[in-house]
Amino acid sequence: xxxxxxxxxxxxxxxxxxxxxxxxxxxxxxxxxxxxxxxxxxxxxxxxxxxxxxxxxxxxxxxxxxxxxxxxxxxxxxxxxxxxxxxxxxxxxxxxxxxxxxxxxxxxxxxxxxxxxxxxxxxxxxxxxxxxxxxxxxxxxxxxxxxxxxxxxxxxxxxxxxxxxxxxxxxxxxxxxxxxxxxxxxxxxxxxxxxxxxxxxxxxxxxxxxxxxxxxxxxxxxxxxxxxxxxxxxxxxxxxxxxxxxxxxxxxxxxxxxxxxxxxxxxxxxxxxxxxxxxxxxxxxxxxxxxxxxxxxxxxxxxxxxxxxxxxxxxxxxxxxxxxxxxxxxxxxxxxxxxxxxxxxxxxxxxxxxxxxxxxxxxxxxxxxxxxxxxxxxxxxxxxxxxxxxxxxxxxxxxxxxxxxxxxx
Amino acid sequence: xxxxxxxxxxxxxxxxxxxxxxxxxxxxxxxxxxxxxxxxxxxxxxxxxxxxxxxxxxxxxxxxxxxxxxxxxxxxxxxxxxxxxxxxxxxxxxxxxxxxxxxxxxxxxxxxxxxxxxxxxxxxxxxxxxxxxxxxxxxxxxxxxxxxxxxxxxxxxxxxxxxxxxxxxxxxxxxxxxxxxxxxxxxxxxxxxxxxxxxxxxxxxxxxxxxxxxxxxxxxxxxxxxxxxxxxxxxxxxxxxxxxxxxxxxxxxxxxxxxxxxxxxxxxxxxxxxxxxxxxxxxxxxxxxxxxxxxxxxxxxxxxxxxxxxxxxxxxxxxxxxxxxxxxxxxxxxxxxxxxxxxxxxxxxxxxxxxxxxxxxxxxxxxxxxxxxxxxxxxxxxxxxxxxxxxxxxxxxxxxxxxxxxxxxxxxxxxxxxxxxxxxxxxxxxxxxxxxxxxxxxxxxxxxxxxxxxxxxxxxxxxxxxxxxxxxxxxxxxxxxxxxxxxxxxxxxxxxxxxxxxxxxxxxxxxxxxxxxxxxxxxxxxxxxxxxxxxxxxxxxx
Numbered sequence: 001x002x003x004x005x006x007x008x009x010x011x012x013x014x015x016x017x018x019x020x021x022x023x024x025x026x027x028x029x030x031x032x033x034x035x036x037x038x039x040x041x042x043x044x045x046x047x048x049x050x051x052x053x054x055x056x057x058x059x060x061x062x063x064x065x066x067x068x069x070x071x072x073x074x075x076x077x078x079x080x081x082x083x084x085x086x087x088x089x090x091x092x093x094x095x096x097x098x099x100x101x102x103x104x105x106x107x108x109x110x111x112x113x114x115x116x117x118x119x120x121x122x123x124x125x126x127x128x129x130x131x132x133x134x135x136x137x138x139x140x141x142x143x144x145x146x147x148x149x150x151x152x153x154x155x156x157x158x159x160x161x162x163x164x165x166x167x168x169x170x171x172x173x174x175x176x177x178x179x180x181x182x183x184x185x186x187x188x189x190x191x192x193x194x195x196x197x198x199x200x201x202x203x204x205x206x207x208x209x210x211x212x213x214x215x216x217x218x219x220x221x222x223x224x225x226x227x228x229x230x231x232x233x234x235x236x237x238x239x240x241x242x243x244x245x246x247x248x249x250x251x252x253x254x255x256x257x258x259x260x261x262x263x264x265x266x267x268x269x270x271x272x273x274x275x276x277x278x279x280x281x282x283x284x285x286x287x288x289x290x291x292x293x294x295x296x297x298x299x300x301x302x303x304x305x306x307x308x309x310x311x312x313x314x315x316x317x318x319x320x321x322x323x324x325x326x327x328x329x330x331x332x333x334x335x336x337x338x339x340x341x342x343x344x345x346x347x348x349x350x351x352x353x354x355x356x357x358x359x360x361x362x363x364x365x366x367x368x369x370x371x372x373x374x375x376x377x378x379x380x381x382x383x384x385x386x387x388x389x390x391x392x393x394x395x396x397x398x399x400x401x402x403x404x405x406x407x408x409x
Numbered sequence: 410x411x412x413x414x415x416x417x418x419x420x421x422x423x424x425x426x427x428x429x430x431x432x433x434x435x436x437x438x439x440x441x442x443x444x445x446x447x448x449x450x451x452x453x454x455x456x457x458x459x460x461x462x463x464x465x466x467x468x469x470x471x472x473x474x475x476x477x478x479x480x481x482x483x484x485x486x487x488x489x490x491x492x493x494x495x496x497x498x499x500x501x502x503x504x505x506x507x508x509x510x511x512x513x514x515x516x517x518x519x520x521x522x523x524x525x526x527x528x529x530x531x532x533x534x535x536x537x538x539x540x541x542x543x544x545x546x547x548x549x550x551x552x553x554x555x556x557x558x559x560x561x562x563x564x565x566x567x568x569x570x571x572x573x574x575x576x577x578x579x580x581x582x583x584x585x586x587x588x589x590x591x592x593x594x595x596x597x598x599x600x601x602x603x604x605x606x607x608x609x610x611x612x613x614x615x616x617x618x619x620x621x622x623x624x625x626x627x628x629x630x631x632x633x634x635x636x637x638x639x640x641x642x643x644x645x646x647x648x649x650x651x652x653x654x655x656x657x658x659x660x661x662x663x664x665x666x667x668x669x670x671x672x673x674x675x676x677x678x679x680x681x682x683x684x685x686x687x688x689x690x691x692x693x694x695x696x697x698x699x700x701x702x703x704x705x706x707x708x709x710x711x712x713x714x715x716x717x718x719x720x721x722x723x724x725x726x727x728x729x730x731x732x733x734x735x736x737x738x739x740x741x742x743x744x745x746x747x748x749x750x751x752x753x754x755x756x757x758x759x760x761x762x763x764x765x766x767x768x769x770x771x772x773x774x775x776x777x778x779x780x781x782x783x784x785x786x787x788x789x790x791x792x793x794x795x796x797x798x799x800x801x802x803x804x805x806x807x808x809x810x811x812x813x814x815x816x817x818x819x820x821x822x823x824x825x826x827x828x829x830x831x832x833x834x835x836x837x838x839x840x841x842x843x844x845x846x847x848x849x850x851x852x853x854x855x856x857x858x859x860x861x862x863x864x865x866x867x868x869x870x871x872x873x874x875x876x877x878x879x880x881x882x883x884x885x886x887x888x889x890x891x892x893x894x895x896x897x898x899x900x901x902x903x904x905x906x907x908x909x910x911x912x913x914x915x916x917x918x919x920x921x922x923x924x925x926x927x928x929x930x931x932x933x934x935x936x937x938x939x940x941x942x943x944x945x946x947x948x949x950x951x
Contacts (some may be wrong), residue, residue: 038615063614079912086534103917106531108542108690114642116556132770133689135546186798244798245780282575306542309617311624371530371689375916378895382888389798395944396890403891406709 013266038310040317043081043094045074049336052095055327058319065310065315076216078103085109085305092308092377093318098129098299100152101137102371109311110137111306113315118323126340128212129299129366139318140301141328142337146195147295147360148286151175152279154261159283161314166262166286167241175261179241182265183388184250186244188381192264193231194296198365200227200289204376205368213368216407219380220401223289228397230288232381237390244385267337267357282356297364300337372408379403454491456497458484460670466571479515483507506759517930524923525695530916532678532691539692540656543663543672543680546689547654551637558598559639559647561613561623565832570628570639571602572647580605586629587639598645610644620644663688700924713892714905714925720804721873721901724811728872729865731812736819737857741849744827755824770881773810800898807882807899814878815868819861826860827853869940870933874903902929 049069056067069368070091072080078100078372079084082088086109096104104110112135119127119136126140148159148166152171154267170178194204202223204243205213218224234241246254252272254260264285265273274280285293302322304314326340332348338357339345349355370376383400388392424610461484468477487507490499511948526532533544557572562580569582571590578599581587591603600607613619627638630649653667661674672680672687678694679687693834703710739758761769776782781859785794796806831851838848879885885900885908894908894916906925 038620064611065614079917082533082917086538103530104442105542105546106540106689106691107533109533112545112548114550114648116646116648133546135549180473186888186897188888198879214617243780245778250778250781306545307538309621312620312642313614316645319643372916374911375893378888379891382890382895385798385888386890401890407893 017106030252038313039068040093040310040313041068041070041091043070043072043091045077045095046071047335048095048331049334051327051331052322055317055321058327063313063316065298065313065317065371075320079271080304081303082107082109088307090305090307092314093303094303094305094308096136096138096301098140098301099367099369099373100303101130101369102134102373104138104303105132106150106371109306111304111308111311113139113318114139115139115305115319115323118319121342122170123322123340123345125344125361125364125366126299126301129297129369130301131212138301138303139322140299141322141331141339142300142335143361144266144297144298144337145262145357145361145364146192146285146301147256147357148274148283149265149270149280150262150283151258152281153253154258158288160262162286163288165227170261173261175259177241177254177260179242179261179262180246180251180254181242181263182245182248182349183244183385185247185382186385188244188383188385188388190377190380190384191296193384195264195285195293196230196288197227198288198295199285199291199293200230201291202227203294204380206368207365213370215370217401217405217408219404220398224397224401225394228393229287231384231387232390232393235388235390235402242388245386267353270353280353282353282360284360292363292391294363294365295360296367297361298367300339301340345377369407375383375407376404379407423605427607427945439506450491454488457487459545461487483510520923521927523919524700524927525697526693526920527678527691527696527699528693528920528923529918530911531689532693534692536674536678536692539678539680539688539690540663542690543688544652544654544656548640548650548652551649551651552639554649556646556648557639558596559641559645560598560600560602561608561610561644562599562602563608564605568608568622568626569605570626570641570647571599571607572639573597573603574600578602581639583626583628584629600770614644637867696920700920701928703921704924704928709891713889713896716889716898717896717900717902717905719898724804724808724901725869725873727808728811728815728875729869731808732816733861735812735816737820737823739816739820740823740827741853744824755820758820761813762815762821764814766814766877767881769814770810770878773806773813774882776802797883800889803883803887803899804851807879810882811872811875811878818868822861822864824856826857829860830856859944863941866937866940866944870937873901873933874929875901876903876907879904880907 021282042052042056049071052067056069059065059067064097074095077096081090081094081096081100082103086107090109091148101110115122115127115136122140123143126143127136130136130138130140131369150157150160153171154175160169167178177284181189182192190204197203200223202221203218206216206218208214232238233241236243240350247273248269251263251265252275255263255273256276256278258278263273285295287293302318304311304318308314322331323341325341325343328344329341329347332339332344336354338354338361339348345358349358367373379400383396386396459824459880461480464480465477465484468474468480474686490496490503502929527919555576558870559570559572567582569580569585570587571578571580572587573593573596575587576592576594578591578593578735579587580599580602582935590605590949591599591601613623615827621640623644627640627650629638630636635651637649639647640650641647653665655664655666656662657664663672663680664670670682670686672682675681676694677691677696681687705711706716708746742748743755743758749752774797776784779785779793779795779797782796784796785792785910794802796802835848838852879899879901881899883899885895885897885904887899888895888897894905896905896908900908902925906922906929909918909925910922911919
């Protein structure tokens with residue numbers, strides 16, 4: 001009897017204590033706080049948070065909807081979005097690059113978006129980039145692309161007419177290294193090299209009449225082989241302008257110190273390239289193979305989660321509150337990328353660096369966003385690195401083309 | 410001085426009368442109230458219960474039933490164990506067991522579960538989500554459709570849309586196609602719709618269920634379904650959309666009404682048509698041993714993985730042996746009293762161990778750069794040795810870095826073991842005429858091994874999975890030509906798993922990565938178990 005009594009006392013005491021504990025704290029859950037107290041969760045990276053904050057405040061004032069910004073590493077966004085949305089833990093909106101799109105669509109984690117008449121105010125290439133199989137899946141706001149950056153103290157402002165012309169100018173100016181390009185060390189960087197590759201007429205995938213990519217690999221054939229031969233001829237075993245000892249940081253350092261006269265880089269590297277005070281001019285990438293050098297254009301934008309319970313609000317936030325000159329200007333100022341919003345793009349073109357990148361983007365082609373693209377990058381880059389290191393160009397290249405075709409099924 | 414037992418005669422009285430009557434039971438059993446110990450236990454258990462219940466409630470709210478059940482079971486077990494008078498051993502074991510279950514068994518079980526699914530790129534959600542995605546992807550705005558100002562309207566519990574089409578107010582619901590109900594001169598969304606009640610925008614934006622209803626609502630434009638229906642994306646404008654895909658739950662098919670193609674749900678978690686084309690979005694299904702079979706049979710994966718596995722064993726073995734031998738030699742030298750300034754030198758030797766491996770690997774990566782690195786410049790007279798690009802040189806380089814990072818650890822451990830050696834045994838050995846080498850082989854090494862063998866085994870397991878240094882130094886490069894998932898010559902199994910899981914970008918395949926993880930676990934487990942059995946034999950020396 002006594003034993004049972006103790007048990008009851010014990011449990012009762014525990015319950016009392018528990019009640020004391022739970023009475024003091026209110027249960028926290030993020031259900032609606034009445035009214036239109038819904039809240040939108042937006043994933044962003046640190047650079048863009050302040051700009052989105054500004055648009056979020058306006059949104060909050062006018063609609064009473066709270067916007068909760070969650071800062072994440074940009075590198076983590078793609079995977080976390082894919083893995084968290086199906087569990088219902090994901091955000092309503094996330095910042096992302098358009099090349100996530102293929103993976104997002106095949107994972108079923110993005111909702112389509114209707115840009116309506118706002119589409120006319122956005123650069124067409126940006127809208128195309130966020131279009132997958134005829135459907136628009138995101139709200140694009142910024143472009144990025146590669147361009148030729150030259151040290152004006154060494155080689156002046158004139159754009160070289162071709163690769164050979166560029167090397168000749170640099171040598172005439174007495175530059176220690178005529179040209180540097182980032183190969184991401186041993187990995188190879190097909191993205192940075194793409195402008196030279198397209199000047200041989202070897203796109204990664206064949207584009208159809210409307211400009212969207214088919215799944216037909218265009219890397220192979222005589223055009224691809226002549227690009228591979230060119231890469232080998234200028235690699236470590238050849239004339240040596242292109243070398244796997246150059247990674248992102250070495251590349252920028254060699255240029256910033258005035259050792260190299262020309263490099264191919266994106267707008268994100270301008271700060272590093274001019275850190276030591278060299279004067280630069282941004283020009284389109286010169287042709288190495290006779291045709292126009294078309295670099296990849298990457299587009300940044302916002303995606304809406306397919307599992308969002310606030311789709312109307314999310315859509316409205318993007319197409320009404322972020323789709324204004326002021327919001328787009330704030331985004332540009334917070335994180336200077338080439339604006340996809342036409343009015344802001346026109347405003348900032350007075351900056352010669354921005355104008356140079358915009359001119360390069362005009363030659364560009366959108367980066368493919370197929371879900372298999374990840375495997376393609378890896379094989380493609382590795383083959384380029386091998387050729388640069390002196391591997392047999394044609395056979396290495398053709399093996400890679402076969403591997404890529406196998407990888408994308 | 411002990412008195413031999415049994416000499417006292419049995420008839421002799423005991424020297425002292427007993428002080429107390431012999432206890433019938435231990436004092437713990439005579440507890441008859443709420444002592445201080447009980448109060449402390451009660452407070453502690455109350456805290457455990459509070460947190461446990463909070464966890465259960467949180468899990469129930471998040472609808473994670475497995476976690477809720479597990480938390481509840483653990484909580485009940487804890488209460489039962491600590492409030493019964495029995496189960497004394499469990500009172501000591503339970504905290505450890507709980508942590509073992511949560512942090513080891515659960516993680517392993519979950520990995521095993523993933524290994525038998527096709528979770529990865531294109532297969533991340535449920536079939537329901539895949540269907541929803543397909544339908545959303547198949548619904549397109551009609552190009553010629555303008556955007557109409559729109560309001561949500563309601564009539565007797567039935568919701569519908571009202572649009573302003575150039576001054577004509579049209580309203581309708583799911584079953585009733587749009588019809589003209591009035592005129593307006595305003596340009597905005599209809600504020601007043603005859604026959605319907607306009608629902609203010611704030612009302613449905615603040616109510617998640619109603620908002621979902623608005624998102625899902627489609628109002629046909631006319632009786633002909635091919636003319637599409639009005640839907641809204643933001644609750645204030647509408648446009649005409651046309652969906653071409655239809656889901657049939659009974660037949661498990663999605664039909665494209667435009668082309669007539671039928672996509673059937675397949676066992677591999679995709680909707681596939683007769684000619685083999687699949688809809689982009691799939692779902693997670695159980696695939697049995699497929700992932701393990703792929704590891705063993707897919708030639709494109711088998712060759713690079715065999716290379717990676719072989720290198721992993723070589724890497725783990727050498728990463729233990731070389732630093733151990735180096736550490737032991739250095740420890741022996743610095744254990745000799747004839748060496749001057751031993752304390753300072755010992756401190757210097759420990760330095761590499763004090764640097765974070767992360768940074769060291771990164772610095773060495775720069776130092777090994779063929780063109781700009783100091784190693785080629787200073788030690789090889791400016792030769793252009795391709796440390797990072799040649800498979801064998803890269804392996805030597807990464808091994809060198811690891812040895813540099815880890816030998817101080819063995820130096821420390823061996824110094825400790827050497828200083829604990831019994832000097833009388835060594836003296837006896839030298840009196841018996843054993844030379845230095847014989848002493849080392851017969852006495853020093855066995856005794857040092859007794860102390861360090863468990864450390865060597867755990868170090869082997871650690872090197873086997875030493876992702877950090879491989880990734881920071883050369884991210885597994887240089888690439889093996891044509892290998893999938895960018896596997897490289899210095900990749901070990903754990904970095905290969907990382908590459909296959911697609912965390913770095915590329916095609917993710919969590920199922921395959923989990924299957925490989927389980928194999929790695931088994932390998933490391935078996936090797937450690939065997940090695941620990943061997944070390945018991947060393948104990949005979951003590």
